[in-house]
Amino acid sequence: MRTSLLSLFLSFCFLVVFAQKENPRKEVIVEGLKRPWSMAFLSEDEVLVGEKEGGLVRINLSTKQKFPISGFPGDLADSVGLKGIGDNAGIFQVLTDPEFRRNKFIYVSYASGNGEGSTTRIIRAILDKDRMEKVQTLFVATPYTPERFHYGGGMVFGADGKLYFTIGERLFKEIDEPALPIAQNIEDRRGKIYRINPDGSIPADNPDFGPKAVPGLYATGIRAAQGIIVEPATKKIWFSEHGTFQGDEINMLRPRANYGWPVKTTGKYRSADYVPPVLDGNVYTPPVWYWLQTVAPTGLSFYTGDEFPSWKNDLIVPGLSWGSLWRFRIEGETVKSVEELFVDDRVRLRRVVQSPGGKLYLLTDEKNGKIIRVKNSRTLAGDGGKKPDQ
Amino acid sequence: MRTSLLSLFLSFCFLVVFAQKENPRKEVIVEGLKRPWSMAFLSEDEVLVGEKEGGLVRINLSTKQKFPISGFPGDLADSVGLKGIGDNAGIFQVLTDPEFRRNKFIYVSYASGNGEGSTTRIIRAILDKDRMEKVQTLFVATPYTPERFHYGGGMVFGADGKLYFTIGERLFKEIDEPALPIAQNIEDRRGKIYRINPDGSIPADNPDFGPKAVPGLYATGIRAAQGIIVEPATKKIWFSEHGTFQGDEINMLRPRANYGWPVKTTGKYRSADYVPPVLDGNVYTPPVWYWLQTVAPTGLSFYTGDEFPSWKNDLIVPGLSWGSLWRFRIEGETVKSVEELFVDDRVRLRRVVQSPGGKLYLLTDEKNGKIIRVKNSRTLAGDGGKKPDQ
Numbered sequence: 197m198r199t200s201l202l203s204l205f206l207s208f209c210f211l212v213v214f215a216q217k218e219n220p221r222k223e224v225i226v227e228g229l230k231r232p233w234s235m236a237f238l239s240e241d242e243v244l245v246g247e248k249e250g251g252l253v254r255i256n257l258s259t260k261q262k263f264p265i266s267g268f269p270g271d272l273a274d275s276v277g278l279k280g281i282g283d284n285a286g287i288f289q290v291l292t293d294p295e296f297r298r299n300k301f302i303y304v305s306y307a308s309g310n311g312e313g314s315t316t317r318i319i320r321a322i323l324d325k326d327r328m329e330k331v332q333t334l335f336v337a338t339p340y341t342p343e344r345f346h347y348g349g350g351m352v353f354g355a356d357g358k359l360y361f362t363i364g365e366r367l368f369k370e371i372d373e374p375a376l377p378i379a380q381n382i383e384d385r386r387g388k389i390y391r392i393n394p395d396g397s398i399p400a401d402n403p404d405f406g407p408k409a410v411p412g413l414y415a416t417g418i419r420a421a422q423g424i425i426v427e428p429a430t431k432k433i434w435f436s437e438h439g440t441f442q443g444d445e446i447n448m449l450r451p452r453a454n455y456g457w458p459v460k461t462t463g464k465y466r467s468a469d470y471v472p473p474v475l476d477g478n479v480y481t482p483p484v485w486y487w488l489q490t491v492a493p494t495g496l497s498f499y500t501g502d503e504f505p506s507w508k509n510d511l512i513v514p515g516l517s518w519g520s521l522w523r524f525r526i527e528g529e530t531v532k533s534v535e536e537l538f539v540d541d542r543v544r545l546r547r548v549v550q551s552p553g554g555k556l557y558l559l560t561d562e563k564n565g566k567i568i569r570v571k572n573s574r575t576l577a578g579d580g581g582k583k584p585d586q
Numbered sequence: 587m588r589t590s591l592l593s594l595f596l597s598f599c600f601l602v603v604f605a606q607k608e609n610p611r612k613e614v615i616v617e618g619l620k621r622p623w624s625m626a627f628l629s630e631d632e633v634l635v636g637e638k639e640g641g642l643v644r645i646n647l648s649t650k651q652k653f654p655i656s657g658f659p660g661d662l663a664d665s666v667g668l669k670g671i672g673d674n675a676g677i678f679q680v681l682t683d684p685e686f687r688r689n690k691f692i693y694v695s696y697a698s699g700n701g702e703g704s705t706t707r708i709i710r711a712i713l714d715k716d717r718m719e720k721v722q723t724l725f726v727a728t729p730y731t732p733e734r735f736h737y738g739g740g741m742v743f744g745a746d747g748k749l750y751f752t753i754g755e756r757l758f759k760e761i762d763e764p765a766l767p768i769a770q771n772i773e774d775r776r777g778k779i780y781r782i783n784p785d786g787s788i789p790a791d792n793p794d795f796g797p798k799a800v801p802g803l804y805a806t807g808i809r810a811a812q813g814i815i816v817e818p819a820t821k822k823i824w825f826s827e828h829g830t831f832q833g834d835e836i837n838m839l840r841p842r843a844n845y846g847w848p849v850k851t852t853g854k855y856r857s858a859d860y861v862p863p864v865l866d867g868n869v870y871t872p873p874v875w876y877w878l879q880t881v882a883p884t885g886l887s888f889y890t891g892d893e894f895p896s897w898k899n900d901l902i903v904p905g906l907s908w909g910s911l912w913r914f915r916i917e918g919e920t921v922k923s924v925e926e927l928f929v930d931d932r933v934r935l936r937r938v939v940q941s942p943g944g945k946l947y948l949l950t951d952e953k954n955g956k957i958i959r960v961k962n963s964r965t966l967a968g969d970g971g972k973k974p975d976q
Contacts, residue, residue: 535925
């Protein structure tokens with residue numbers, strides 16, 4: 197008995213010495229996806245993927261089988277066949293209801309088109325045998341406009357059971373702003389963050405912006421926010437935002453907050469001639485973090501898995517522009533350190549997402565889009581000789 | 587006996603769970619230093635500090651007592667009283683001989699002045715009871731020029747017992763380069779890295795740059811390199827280099843390598859009009875890493891202590907410009923990830939240095955310069971309630 201305890205003890209000594217240094221490695225799980233934007237877990241192995249330039253797909257991560265979801269609304273404005281630089285249209289986030297097992301509700305944000313242009317639409321549907329049934333529109337970020345940029349479309353369920361989502365400002369150049377900038381105008385749906393009930397109705401305890409404000413308004417001054425997530429330990433909501441040149445930010449969501457665009461930015465305006473208006477009485481909420489380089493941060497997640505012990509509760513943020521992965525160590529609402537991972541192996545990343553069991557996955561924004569698992573090679577010593585693509 | 591083994595085992599379980607997340611904290615050990623540039627350990631508690639705007643000082647890190655070192659050469663060109671922006675003159679690195687206990691040799695790099703201007707000088711002396719005796723000049727980076735920038739002055743002993751040091755290019759604007767740029771001209775001492783014997787003689791096995799080359803030449807194409815260090819595990823030498831706008835780099839030192847300045851840079855030239863010459867036949871060595879923002883990386887060190895287990899063998903790089911601390915995880919010669927530490931508490935840092943016992947220290951580039959110890963608060967739970975300055 198003493199010998200076995202001793203060997204157990206020595207094993208732990210070994211673990212303590214060798215288990216300290218995280219050694220993240222990428223393993224491609226699925227490829228051939230059309231610029232995947234989001235992934236929602238139906239179980240540890242089954243996911244729903246929203247492809248920006250494709251459709252909704254159910255995928256089994258073990259068998260790699262793909263099953264298209266039918267019944268998507270016909271007003272989808274996608275980027276397929278278009279050559280526009282920076283065209284952002286398509287399918288954005290797919291989310292399951294917190295009570296999905298019981299009610300089968302899914303939520304999808306996408307670019308909806310009509311004769312005048314396109315805008316962000318948010319729908320709810322029942323997922324029945326790989327078909328969307330009873331599709332219901334929860335929100336349309338009117339007006340429809342010709343520009344195909346900055347739809348937003350990030351969605352998350354708060355701990356309060358409400359649906360929070362981001363709507364981008366839809367302008368590419370701030371020089372085209374009206375006198376009262378879009379994101380600062382509470383009568384304009386664009387450039388805002390919203391909070392609604394899962395059926396599309398407006399919660400009675402939403403912040404009060406006055407009678408002229410668009411319904412569901414929760415925060416203003418948004419340029420192009422995509423990633424939005426709940427911090428598991430605190431239930432606070434964090435979101436990422438794209439700047440122009442630099443000005444990429446991580447923000448904490450607060451009711452009634454004004455994040456400042458285009459009056460305040462940590463980046464540079466596209467036009468050196470642009471002079472933002474002075475809006476009396478406004479108080480602007482600064483970001484928790486901003487980069488000094490362009491990152492294009494997107495679908496962020498908090499990590500709570502066991503595979504990377506030193507990453508526990510850290511915020512993981514993927515980037516499109518310089519295609520890498522960032523890890524933020526946070527204490528309260530203060531960023532303490534920022535690690536850029538995979539700097540020798542960059543690829544445009546749209547989303548980081550954790551499985552119910554704590555596995556970490558990445559979605560690549562590529563024509564041949566991939567689902568990549570991030571593994572800690574030290575916990576998988578037996579796999580050391582395998583190529584990541586096998 | 588089984589009970590005590592079990593409790594030991596449980597202690598280790600506790601360690602495994604709680605010891606994973608590094609929690610670096612700063613503790614000011616000494617302050618009141620005049621822009622400290624370097625620190626050499628005489629023992630675990632006794633250090634020699636070179637103050638850029640002061641002198642050489644012996645300091646006891648336990649008692650905090652400071653003892654000035656006398657006998658410094660009278661040709662020191664310092665920045666005291668000067669108001670020039672970016673004036674870099676003063677005392678740079680102080681280094682002890684690998685055989686210091688036996689021979690008492692110290693090595694100092696500093697800005698030496700004469701009627702024409704200043705340049706980098708490297709001396710050796712015997713440290714005898716806080717006095718420099720038998721001062722011997724090992725190298726002078728002639729010519730003396732009026733500009734007071736980019737002296738270099740980083741020094742390190744290689745595993746081969748040779749003294750390696752950096753000499754900056756001394757120009758502020760590349761538009762002032764001669765037709766054959768200074769750092770590319772093997773007949774000019776500036777903008778180079780050197781390898782000499784500890785007595786100033788030239789090793790017979792130095793790379794051969796031909797008969798016209800300045801003596802001791804080891805590598806070319808340097809703009810403004812300060813930090814230079816041996817990687818303990820591999821004995822490879824790494825150095826940091828300052829770019830202009832961006833272009834800050836980490837490089838690996840190789841004999842005869844040309845690091846490209848000003849022909850190749852990862853940054854932007856100060857003047858948009860500058861067109862670098864095409865130099866036929868040159869092969870340029872790219873950096874191992876470059877930043878997309880200005881960092882001004884300086885006196886780097888590899889970390890081999892036990893206090894931060896997940897940092898073992900990582901390269902730690904301090905920055906002046908955006909005043910923070912960077913940790914590089916490296917495999918072979920590839921950077922795998924880069925973490926910026928203390929992003930909520932930035933200060934201009936000149937040097938990171940590890941004590942013989944593995945403690946990590948920082949030197950701040952401030953008028954009231956400090957020696958700061960980086961502690962891992964999780965391993966010092968009993969100190970948790972103390973203020974860092976006590």
